[in-house]
Amino acid sequence: MSSDKVLTFTPPTVEAIADIARPLSRAERIWNQALVRKGFILLLLAVLWQLYARQLNNPLIFPTFSESVVALWQAFVHGELGSRVQTSLTILLSGYAIGIVLATLLAALANGTRLGNDLLEVLTAMFNPLPAIALLPLALLWFGLGNGSITFVLVHAVLWPVALSTHSGFASISPTIRMVGRNYGLTGMQFVLQILIPAAFPAILTGLKNGWAFAWRTLIAAELVFGVSSGSGGIGWFIYENKNQLEIAYVFAGLLTVIAIGVAMDSLFRLVEQRTVNRWGMKY
Amino acid sequence: MVTAVSPLLDVRDVTLQYKTSEQLVTATWKVSFQADRSDRLVLLGPSGCGKSTLLKAIGGYLTPAEGAITLEGKPVRGPGPDRVMVFQETEQLLPWKTVKQNVAFALIASGRASRQDAADQAMNAIRTVKLEKFADAYPHTLSGGMKQRVAIARCLAMKPDIVLMDEPFAALDALTRQQMQEELLELWDRSKFTLIFVTHSIEEAILLGNRVVLLSPHPGQVKEILEVNLDDPDNRFYGCYDQLRDTINRVLFKDVGDYVI
Numbered sequence: 001m002s003s004d005k006v007l008t009f010t011p012p013t014v015e016a017i018a019d020i021a022r023p024l025s026r027a028e029r030i031w032n033q034a035l036v037r038k039g040f041i042l043l044l045l046a047v048l049w050q051l052y053a054r055q056l057n058n059p060l061i062f063p064t065f066s067e068s069v070v071a072l073w074q075a076f077v078h079g080e081l082g083s084r085v086q087t088s089l090t091i092l093l094s095g096y097a098i099g100i101v102l103a104t105l106l107a108a109l110a111n112g113t114r115l116g117n118d119l120l121e122v123l124t125a126m127f128n129p130l131p132a133i134a135l136l137p138l139a140l141l142w143f144g145l146g147n148g149s150i151t152f153v154l155v156h157a158v159l160w161p162v163a164l165s166t167h168s169g170f171a172s173i174s175p176t177i178r179m180v181g182r183n184y185g186l187t188g189m190q191f192v193l194q195i196l197i198p199a200a201f202p203a204i205l206t207g208l209k210n211g212w213a214f215a216w217r218t219l220i221a222a223e224l225v226f227g228v229s230s231g232s233g234g235i236g237w238f239i240y241e242n243k244n245q246l247e248i249a250y251v252f253a254g255l256l257t258v259i260a261i262g263v264a265m266d267s268l269f270r271l272v273e274q275r276t277v278n279r280w281g282m283k284y
Numbered sequence: 285m286v287t288a289v290s291p292l293l294d295v296r297d298v299t300l301q302y303k304t305s306e307q308l309v310t311a312t313w314k315v316s317f318q319a320d321r322s323d324r325l326v327l328l329g330p331s332g333c334g335k336s337t338l339l340k341a342i343g344g345y346l347t348p349a350e351g352a353i354t355l356e357g358k359p360v361r362g363p364g365p366d367r368v369m370v371f372q373e374t375e376q377l378l379p380w381k382t383v384k385q386n387v388a389f390a391l392i393a394s395g396r397a398s399r400q401d402a403a404d405q406a407m408n409a410i411r412t413v414k415l416e417k418f419a420d421a422y423p424h425t426l427s428g429g430m431k432q433r434v435a436i437a438r439c440l441a442m443k444p445d446i447v448l449m450d451e452p453f454a455a456l457d458a459l460t461r462q463q464m465q466e467e468l469l470e471l472w473d474r475s476k477f478t479l480i481f482v483t484h485s486i487e488e489a490i491l492l493g494n495r496v497v498l499l500s501p502h503p504g505q506v507k508e509i510l511e512v513n514l515d516d517p518d519n520r521f522y523g524c525y526d527q528l529r530d531t532i533n534r535v536l537f538k539d540v541g542d543y544v545i
């Protein structure tokens with residue numbers, strides 16, 4: 001009886017249900033792009049800014065969006081903003097690089113020995129909560145007015161968060177992965193480079209992001225405090241200088257540049273994340 | 285003193301101890317057994333018998349508190365590529381490397397092959413476990429059984445003196461486990477590697493081993509060493525299998541009251 005039923009069973013035709021797959025309309029597909037939606041929000045903010053500033057009509061306090069964009073263009077093409085950005089980024093990258101190398105060495109030492117582990121924990125507990133900018137007066141005393149002082153506070157800003165997250169990343173690596181590495185004869189620095197760092201990469205990447213954010217804020221703040229040195233200031237100095245000359249549109253141009261670089265770096269980190277952690281299926 | 289035929293692996297009176305944060309635990313007590321070339325030796329026992337700890341000691345991750353482990357007459361000191369381990373955890377593959385890179389990495393890191401040769405040898409090894417279609421896949425996209433196959437391929441590509449397997453199929457579903465056991469035996473038929481296999485499954489022990497070391501727990505001690513000759517065509521019938529299983533059950537559980545299992 002039941003076999004009869006199976007034999008005579010006919011599935012309902014597709015038309016009777018609905019479309020199997022209907023392509024989305026063009027508008028739906030465009031709106032599905034996150035970039036489009038975010039661009040729309042930016043546009044909205046720019047329009048609001050423009051309307052409010054126009055209504056305020058006081059370029060000394062709050063210039064319009066269009067004035068700021070023109071100032072940005074002028075500062076880049078005819079002015080010195082390009083070289084200011086270069087100065088800031090050069091010093092930032094050197095501080096960032098030194099901080100990362102030191103953090104890696106410290107974390108590797110902590111991974112190898114118990115005393116190293118304690119050293120890292122004590123140092124990060126002490127220095128991680130200490131704002132880098134608070135060290136600036138001391139840095140000025142030790143290294144004088146110049147890049148040395150800024151590099152010192154930058155290294156301080158990067159070193160501790162990166163060391164801390166690298167350390168916790170190393171600590172969470174499964175014993176199995178460690179045994180695999182040692183099974184194939186890896187020891188010392190090779191073990192750190194080929195096993196520990198990639199295995200802890202999700203945590204390390206988080207540390208690098210935090211380190212970058214701390215360093216970037218510290219740099220701009222430090223430049224605002226003592227600005228120009230050896231004839232070339234950074235973006236912070238650019239902002240400070242234009243504020244003194246009441247070129248407020250240029251102040252906004254400087255701030256927009258700071259924001260733009262921050263957003264660009266964020267996208268870069270996102271790209272790295274997609275190419276590594278996401279592709280490897282390593283969640284953190 | 286030189287004996288005529290010295291065993292490949294000699295575990296002699298090995299006592300293993302490890303420290304937890306509170307106590308010193310004796311995992312095995314004066315354990316002795318030998319493995320010859322091409323043996324498939326199974327360490328079988330309930331949890332707490334120290335079989336995994338014993339395997340780690342052969343792997344060189346632990347130093348015996350007493351006794352000696354020698355491989356071809358040389359004492360084992362530290363981990364090395366002459367004894368490759370396959371673990372139970374599927375996380376033993378490096379997630380940031382593809383299947384092929386995982387195998388090639390082992391060959392390069394251990395100095396078994398140059399960068400160019402490693403790729404070819406890795407592909408050959410992957411073919412023996414029938415995963416050539418997945419050579420460029422990352423481990424997280426593979427099923428548990430496939431991951432274990434890659435781990436076995438990585439191990440065999442190394443051509444180690446001894447293959448050490450720590451319950452490699454325990455985390456797999458029953459059907460996959462059965463298939464993997466058969467495939468492991470096929471691989472053994474092909475290259476006759478020496479295998480030390482840890483399990484707590486009596487069926488698995490009889491199926492895979494030609495020699496089964498029965499261990500009792502707390503601390504791990506050798507109860508008996510059984511020769512399994514299911515390989516012998518005359519012996520391949522169920523009666524023999526059942527008889528063996530009963531023997532093992534009896535040996536392992538005759539004074540079961542003494543243990544907490």
